[in-house]
Amino acid sequence: MQTLIKNGTIINEGQMAEGSVLIKDDIIERIIPKGEDLPDVSKVIDAKGSYIIPGVIDDQVHFREPGLTHKADIYTESRAAVAGGITSFMEMPNTNPQTTTIEALNQKFDIASRNSLTNYSFYLGATNNNLREITKVDPLNVCGIKVFMGSSTGNMLVDQPEALANIFREAPTIITTHCEDEATIRQNTKLFKEKYGEEMPFRYHPQIRNAEACYKSSSKAVELAEKNNARLHILHLSTEKELSLFNSNIPLEEKRITAEVCVHHLWFSEADYDKYGSRIKWNPAVKSEKDRNSLREALKNNLLDVVATDHAPHTLEEKSNPYFKAPSGGPLVEHSLIAMMEMANKGIFSKEMVVEKMCHAPAKLFQVEKRGFIREGYFADLVLLSPNDSMVVTDESVHYKCQWSPFSGTKFSHKVTHTFVNGHLAYSNGTFDESKTGNSLRFNR
Structure with missing residues (x-):
């Protein structure tokens, strides 16, 4: 299973640069700088205008x-x-x-x-x-x-x-x-x-x-x-x-x-x-x-x-x-x-x-094992953020069980559009895919 997140702005390890990320199964397989040829895969998300960050x-x-x-x-x-x-x-x-x-x-x-x-x-x-x-x-x-x-x-x-x-x-x-x-x-x-x-x-x-x-x-x-x-x-x-x-x-x-x-x-x-x-x-x-x-x-x-x-x-x-x-x-x-x-x-x-x-x-x-960074060989925990997609928080819009937020009434300029957990697209533009659960974290100690 391969997914290509293409043409986004990657924010990672102190730098911000345009590029693409190729996911294979649950792992980041390649980080592809702008200008390099992109692989032909069946699942593609165009992240143009969005930030790609680690989860x-x-x-x-x-x-x-x-x-x-x-x-x-x-x-x-x-x-x-x-x-x-x-x-x-x-x-x-x-x-x-x-x-x-x-x-x-x-x-x-x-x-x-x-x-x-x-x-x-x-x-x-x-x-x-x-x-x-x-x-x-x-x-x-x-x-x-x-x-x-x-x-x-x-x-x-x-x-x-x-x-x-x-x-x-x-x-x-x-x-x-x-x-x-x-x-x-x-x-x-x-x-x-x-x-x-x-x-x-x-x-x-x-x-x-x-x-x-x-x-x-x-x-x-x-x-x-x-x-x-x-x-x-x-x-x-x-x-x-x-x-x-x-x-x-x-x-x-x-x-x-x-x-x-x-x-x-x-x-x-x-x-x-x-x-x-x-x-x-x-x-x-x-x-x-x-x-x-x-x-x-x-x-x-x-x-x-x-x-x-x-x-x-x-x-x-x-x-x-x-x-x-x-x-x-x-x-x-x-x-x-x-x-x-x-x-x-x-x-x-x-x-x-x-x-x-x-x-x-x-x-x-x-000392979390293989998470927290966009690196080849790391788990594909990735987030796409739209910087120009404003939203106003309301108590009715939240996903918390308690159904309220201290930010109710606040207008934010950014919006999370996609969240990958171990390469699985768990959240996409308001829709959840609950077919997979997350993993227990491991620590390099």
Whole structure:
């Protein structure tokens, strides 16, 4: 089976050039520069006027299965991801039951093998007392260990110093952390609840989950990683203050401590709370414009290494509660790529940098096998983007199970038209081909 994507503009490895890509079965067989003869194959897609990029690898999503499937599930959210140009995801452990045992982890892989339209991997969640399970993790198959060093549900808050030390010393693969100091948040919550009551405006969310709470926890994680020579990846950075913890002078492949930023922290600021309310209530919180602009600069300067979504759906009914009862998190996988390209259109980033941070860097950081780049011999995870095909997001148009988006009402200039997963055209101009599922990611570790 051969497919030729011809006459597109390939954005890959820091360059933008016209060319064509030949797919054979699930592999990129040839990259053909403009001017060279094209092979005669039966299936041809004319990409003239469009960008051809590697499939996005999202290193942080919450697809809610098992146990929370009234909000989302692996099938629905992987479907939305494909529509957004995401071809691989790494999913978080705070499901029900929580993914804190190898048995629960294997059950998720089994569900995904049947239902995910994209490639997949899953984190094992750490607790104060599951070190034995952590040490059983296969680094070749499992993306990482997730440690909640901030507010979480059930017993997933890891706050015992001995447990943290053991995890950072003995984890067999990369440790990813949610960093917010629980004591600081509890104290701030008490003060604001006393002052404003249950109907507190959402604009105070970044004052409860403030920069100090983030920095106190992030700096502790960095200290633990340095002491134990652990491989640490801090998720969803949200403050300027935390940027001092990272180093931009080391090639990504050599870094022992890395950092992620999410699309919503690059797009929104605290000035947006009065308009969007609970729709932009995330943990960590969207903070000041100064924080947002510093995160943008840090991404360009390589203090921050990857861009992800922290896709975390809730129903609109749940999100419609007053501040203290409204859950944090929102759906993003369908629009993260085009939101980043919109910022590139505005001159905030280059398009080459968007591809670097959403496709290449996650592959390098997690050592994903043969994905994240347009290279001959790599898996054919490819996305076609039309740069002049504007679209307005509405709640009715999204593919999320929760049926809403924080970007509702936003006009984007780019549109994902085609998404290939392992050479299979899974999405084409609004139509899905669900005849094939994605593959479990493998890691070169």
